[in-house]
Amino acid sequence: xxxxxxxxxxxNAENERRLEETIRFNRERRMMDSLAPEKWxxxxxxxxxxxxxxxxxxxxxxxxxxxxxxxxFKDDVPIRTLSLTYDQTIPxxxxxxxxxxxxx
Numbered sequence: 001x002x003x004x005x006x007x008x009x010x011x012n013a014e015n016e017r018r019l020e021e022t023i024r025f026n027r028e029r030r031m032m033d034s035l036a037p038e039k040w041x042x043x044x045x046x047x048x049x050x051x052x053x054x055x056x057x058x059x060x061x062x063x064x065x066x067x068x069x070x071x072x073f074k075d076d077v078p079i080r081t082l083s084l085t086y087d088q089t090i091p092x093x094x095x096x097x098x099x100x101x102x103x104x
Contacts, residue, residue, distance in 0.1 A: 032091060033091060036086075036088075036091035036092075037088075037091075040086045040091075040093060043084070043093065044063070044068050044084075047061060047068060047070060047082075047084070048061050048068075051070060057072060058072065058073040058074070059071070059072050059073075059081070060073060060078075064085075066085055066086050066087070066088075067083060067084050067085035067086060068083070068084045069082070069083045069084075070082040070083070079098075079100075080098045081097070081098055082095065082096070082097050082098070083095065083096045083098075
């Protein structure tokens with residue numbers, strides 16, 4: 001009977017640990033969900049300001065439906081440099097940084 005009681009106590013302790021972990025995860029998720037839109041706007045603003053300050057590089061930005069694209073121009077030809085997409089469902093920011101090709 002002692003072995004059974006120990007097994008039950010062990011299972012209950014594990015269930016309690018999992019419940020606490022789930023509560024912590026959900027609390028963090030709600031916090032991220034509430035902060036993400038504000039942080040996305042701050043990031044876009046910072047990138048736009050940085051683009052205008054990066055002379056002699058000719059960096060230009062353009063907003064898309066859920067994102068921001070930064071292109072570097074050489075001889076008025078756009079060279080994709082960076083793209084950011086904001087995914088509200090998770091929330092997350094997906095980014096792609098495009099490597100320079102020789103001669104660009």
